[in-house]
Amino acid sequence: MTDRVVCIGECMVEMAPQTAPGDYRMGYAGDTLNTAWYLRQLLPVTDDVDYLTAVGQDAVSDGMIRFLTDAGIGTTHVMRRSDRTVGLYLIQLAQGERSFSYWRGQSAARTLAQDAKALDAALSGAAMAYFSGITMAILASDDRARLLDRLAAFRAGGGQVVFDPNLRPRLWDATDTMLQVIIQAAAVSDTVLPSFDDEAAWFGDVDPLATAARYVAAGATEVVVKNGAGPMLVQCHGDVTHVTPAPVSNVVDTTAAGDSFNAGYLAARSGGTSVAAALDEAAQVAAQVIRARGALMSLDRKALRISRSLIGASA
Numbered sequence: 665m666t667d668r669v670v671c672i673g674e675c676m677v678e679m680a681p682q683t684a685p686g687d688y689r690m691g692y693a694g695d696t697l698n699t700a701w702y703l704r705q706l707l708p709v710t711d712d713v714d715y716l717t718a719v720g721q722d723a724v725s726d727g728m729i730r731f732l733t734d735a736g737i738g739t740t741h742v743m744r745r746s747d748r749t750v751g752l753y754l755i756q757l758a759q760g761e762r763s764f765s766y767w768r769g770q771s772a773a774r775t776l777a778q779d780a781k782a783l784d785a786a787l788s789g790a791a792m793a794y795f796s797g798i799t800m801a802i803l804a805s806d807d808r809a810r811l812l813d814r815l816a817a818f819r820a821g822g823g824q825v826v827f828d829p830n831l832r833p834r835l836w837d838a839t840d841t842m843l844q845v846i847i848q849a850a851a852v853s854d855t856v857l858p859s860f861d862d863e864a865a866w867f868g869d870v871d872p873l874a875t876a877a878r879y880v881a882a883g884a885t886e887v888v889v890k891n892g893a894g895p896m897l898v899q900c901h902g903d904v905t906h907v908t909p910a911p912v913s914n915v916v917d918t919t920a921a922g923d924s925f926n927a928g929y930l931a932a933r934s935g936g937t938s939v940a941a942a943l944d945e946a947a948q949v950a951a952q953v954i955r956a957r958g959a960l961m962s963l964d965r966k967a968l969r970i971s972r973s974l975i976g977a978s979a
């Protein structure tokens with residue numbers, strides 16, 4: 665049976681500096697988009713990966729839709745707004761250090777959850793919905809409540825809801841609001857995929873087990889706590905599993921480490937892989953991504969030691 669995953673959030677235009685001063689390369693990125701990109705490479709070609717967002721009606725928005733389509737990501741549920749356009753960020757390099765400037769305050773993606781019927785239409789018949797704390801952060805409070813309500817209905821109807829808290833205090837008016845909304849989002853989710861350093865910083869968790877326990881208490885049944893190069897932890901239906909990722913030499917850029925890890929884990933689990941093997945596969949995916957510059961790359965799938973067949977996937 666064909667399965668469908670719906671990733672919900674914001675894709676932005678990325679301007680990345682090139683070698684010659686003043687030269688920038690235009691690309692696209694965003695946390696949930698990064699996960700959609702890697703899910704598309706890791707799931708069987710018979711599965712659909714859709715992106716749910718809103719963009720403008722201008723040429724830049726057309727370009728983003730073309731990019732998604734070319735990547736094999738479904739755009740049927742991308743809404744078009746005549747009065748807005750897509751968000752943008754620019755990377756500056758100074759003495760080897762990267763800094764980011766954002767123009768996303770009025771982006772079209774902020775309107776993605778204004779219509780319950782559009783959300784239901786996108787989720788109808790899907791197996792999995794994936795969203796993040798950044799998805800929540802960019803929405804007005806009514807829209808947050810609407811999205812969580814429709815995700816709860818999707819879950820009640822048998823869909824799997826997956827949430828990465830991706831804590832970004834700068835996107836929120838108040839830290840307390842962020843912490844409250846993150847727990848509300850976890851409460852409608854089956855699977856939560858936090859990163860321990862963020863969770864320790866903002867929730868004060870003493871160790872990864874405390875992070876997992878907090879999200880299980882909120883209502884999740886499977887919590888994967890990522891931990892950089894340190895041991896990852898999964899709490900699944902009460903069982904706790906630890907796996908330390910293999911050391912990665914030549915780490916170039918950790919952008920999208922967590923997003924690609926999530927895709928690796930979800931693709932493995934949806935193919936019936938055990939928790940421990942899925943952690944290992946997810947870490948292998950993230951390891952490839954952090955050895956390359958930028959968020960999005962073509963994975964070397966032949967180099968991944970995976971425990972299931974990539975049905976129909978081209979090598």
Ligand code: ADP
Nearest residue numbers: 859890891892893896909912921922925947950
């Ligand atoms: P995030 O990008 O969300 O902060 P993490 O930094 O925890 O997430 O990284 C996600 C995953 O990427 C880790 O679980 C691990 O598998 C891999 N990873 C990240 N940094 C390293 C590293 N320095 N060495 C090995 N693996 C890493």
